[in-house]
Amino acid sequence: MSNVVIVTGASQGLGLAIVRALLEQDYRVVALSRHCSEPLSELLKMQPEKLTFASADLSDLNAIPALCQSLLKKHGRPYALINNAAVGHDGVLATLHNSQITELLNLNLQAPILMSKYLLRSMLLNRVGRIVNISSIIAQTGFNGLSVYAATKAGLEGFSRSLAREVGKAGITVNSVAPGYMQTNMTQNLSDENLKKIERRSALGKLATPDDVAAMVVYLLSEQAGAITGTVMTVDAGSTA
Amino acid sequence: MNIEQKIRHTMEQVAELSQCQLVNEIDDDTVLLQSGLDSLGFAMLVAQLDEELGFDPFTQMAIPVYPSTFGEFVSIYRQYSEKTRE
Numbered sequence: 001m002s003n004v005v006i007v008t009g010a011s012q013g014l015g016l017a018i019v020r021a022l023l024e025q026d027y028r029v030v031a032l033s034r035h036c037s038e039p040l041s042e043l044l045k046m047q048p049e050k051l052t053f054a055s056a057d058l059s060d061l062n063a064i065p066a067l068c069q070s071l072l073k074k075h076g077r078p079y080a081l082i083n084n085a086a087v088g089h090d091g092v093l094a095t096l097h098n099s100q101i102t103e104l105l106n107l108n109l110q111a112p113i114l115m116s117k118y119l120l121r122s123m124l125l126n127r128v129g130r131i132v133n134i135s136s137i138i139a140q141t142g143f144n145g146l147s148v149y150a151a152t153k154a155g156l157e158g159f160s161r162s163l164a165r166e167v168g169k170a171g172i173t174v175n176s177v178a179p180g181y182m183q184t185n186m187t188q189n190l191s192d193e194n195l196k197k198i199e200r201r202s203a204l205g206k207l208a209t210p211d212d213v214a215a216m217v218v219y220l221l222s223e224q225a226g227a228i229t230g231t232v233m234t235v236d237a238g239s240t241a
Numbered sequence: 242m243n244i245e246q247k248i249r250h251t252m253e254q255v256a257e258l259s260q261c262q263l264v265n266e267i268d269d270d271t272v273l274l275q276s277g278l279d280s281l282g283f284a285m286l287v288a289q290l291d292e293e294l295g296f297d298p299f300t301q302m303a304i305p306v307y308p309s310t311f312g313e314f315v316s317i318y319r320q321y322s323e324k325t326r327e
Binding site for chain 2 (some may be wrong): 065072121124125127148166167169170
């Protein structure tokens with residue numbers, strides 16, 4: 001069975017943590033990102049047999065079919081796809097620039113749909129596969145300034161549930177993982193005070209870390225998670241409890 | 242093997258893989274969804290043909306066209322096979 005896992009948005013933050021966690025479990029990882037970051041380059045040097053980097057700008061939706069075809073040619077049929085790449089533009093809707101709304105919808109929602117479309121085909125032929133879509137607790141809870149981001153994440157969860165129904169009989173599971181606030185580049189606009197507030201209000205009195213979320217992704221890829229599909233796994237240290 | 246033979250052969254492979262039973266006589270007028278393959282089976286057929294022929298006409302076409310009969314399905318592949326060769 002193939003053990004190739006394709007991770008989008010893999011150069012930093014949660015994506016990078018997912019790559020690290022997958023390598024520890026001996027998966028062969030194809031890391032997609034616009035640019036290769038320093039920490040990802042370090043990992044590539046340390047694990048040249050198990051980790052490959054492919055430069056890709058997923059906001060170029062028309063290039064996705066050719067990208068997937070080249071990935072399949074080079075790495076064979078993948079076992080899993082982790083749709084993690086996203087942008088987190090925030091701002092009240094009334095003044096959010098239309099180009100940023102388009103960028104949010106394209107990269108956070110349409111790109112993962114297209115990546116899933118073109119990569120799940122080979123999973124269908126393998127009669128096994130895993131798709132994990134990285135959502136956010138914001139898909140279910142409101143947050144001032146994140147309405148479009150929230151729409152994309154809620155859309156991704158709805159997509160996952162129906163796709164799970166579509167491909168379940170072919171042995172493919174499709175799930176979402178909804179992280180709470182983490183200290184990554186995406187939350188750098190939140191003030192320390194706001195993060196402290198979120199931390200205090202969470203059931204566990206702390207923030208979930210990218211490693212906590214990556215562990216859930218690894219679990220969903222495991223054989224033990226073979227009966228889990230069409231659902232959302234929340235990893236937020238109890239922020240939404 | 243010409244394109245129609247290739248499609249017939251791949252249909253048999255996919256039917257076996259997805260545990261579907263193809264109808265005995267498939268001709269140009271056979272309605273695809275009455276051929277024995279379900280919609281997931283057709284997704285597998287398109288995926289397998291993409292791997293073997295190196296093109297997916299349904300991605301290449303500018304306007305979505307959904308063939309309803311076997312003859313229409315083969316004709317689309319024939320047309321795009323010529324385009325790919327050009």
